Amino acid sequence: MSFFSKLFGTTTKEEETMTNSKLKIGIILGSTRQGRVSPQVGEWVKGIADQRGDADYEIVDISEYNLPFLGTTDGTEPGIAAWNQKLASLDGFVFVVQEYNHSITGALKNAIDFAREAWYNKAAGIVSYGSTGGARAAEHLRGILGEVKVADVRTHPTLSLFTDFENGSVFKPQDLHQTNMTAMLDEVIAWSGALKTLR
Ligand SMILES: Cc1cc2nc3c(=O)[nH]c(=O)nc-3n(C[C@H](O)[C@H](O)[C@H](O)COP(=O)(O)O)c2cc1C
Numbered sequence: 001m002s003f004f005s006k007l008f009g010t011t012t013k014e015e016e017t018m019t020n021s022k023l024k025i026g027i028i029l030g031s032t033r034q035g036r037v038s039p040q041v042g043e044w045v046k047g048i049a050d051q052r053g054d055a056d057y058e059i060v061d062i063s064e065y066n067l068p069f070l071g072t073t074d075g076t077e078p079g080i081a082a083w084n085q086k087l088a089s090l091d092g093f094v095f096v097v098q099e100y101n102h103s104i105t106g107a108l109k110n111a112i113d114f115a116r117e118a119w120y121n122k123a124a125g126i127v128s129y130g131s132t133g134g135a136r137a138a139e140h141l142r143g144i145l146g147e148v149k150v151a152d153v154r155t156h157p158t159l160s161l162f163t164d165f166e167n168g169s170v171f172k173p174q175d176l177h178q179t180n181m182t183a184m185l186d187e188v189i190a191w192s193g194a195l196k197t198l199r
Helices: 005-006 015-017 038-050 076-087 108-114 136-147 177-197
Strands: 023-029 056-063 092-096 120-129 150-152 157-160
Touching: 005 108, 015 108, 023 038, 038 056, 038 092, 038 120, 038 177, 056 092, 056 108, 092 136, 108 136, 120 177, 136 150
Parallel strands: 023 056, 023 092, 092 120, 120 150, 120 157
Antiparallel strands: none
16 A cells, blocks of 8 residues: 555545435535634625535535644544545535635644545635634635545635624624625636546
8 A cells, every 4th residue: 555545545436436316515524722712703604605506515524533733643544534535425525614824724734634535526615714814824725625636616705704703703694695695606606617627
């Protein structure tokens, strides 16, 4: 078994074709800290997405995989293989991104680093939050996604810690974000379907 197969797991063609025709989109929560608000945002995204009926949407919580810090173990933790299998089962992603020191969380970067082919030729949308809508973190994520062959769509809902959260902790999004969310999901679905033909 090669080094990369051991670390990232392997995906067989059979596993890839054992999917039904409906696209599967993972809503990835980028933060893992205790007391995080990302589950509230993820549920809001899923609520809007589920009403569309055009794909199977699911929340993917990095914290459930107990990923070690890359390179600090021999890579045999079951969470690493499970993470790769989950990503391999998905056709596209919506990243729920929060701004930490003008970038994405270390947890999200680590989780991205822990897979390779499972990301390739898939599409993603980004919904971010922070004091400036998480814009700086989202732009960093776009650069990273290019390296793992994930095509990020243009439309990008940006949520403000000041106007879309009460006390920075209770998520109360303004109505205007609905329109952007719909446009972003339209793009994710279109590109996820198109890119599926490459895999
Ligand atoms: C270590 C750390 C650094 C942060 N840096 C920024 C920042 O640079 N810009 C910003 O807008 N918010 C920043 N924040 C505020 C977070 O965006 C805010 O706490 C948000 O709720 C974090 O998402 P989470 O609750 O899902 O973890 C930072 C928070 C932490 C914990």
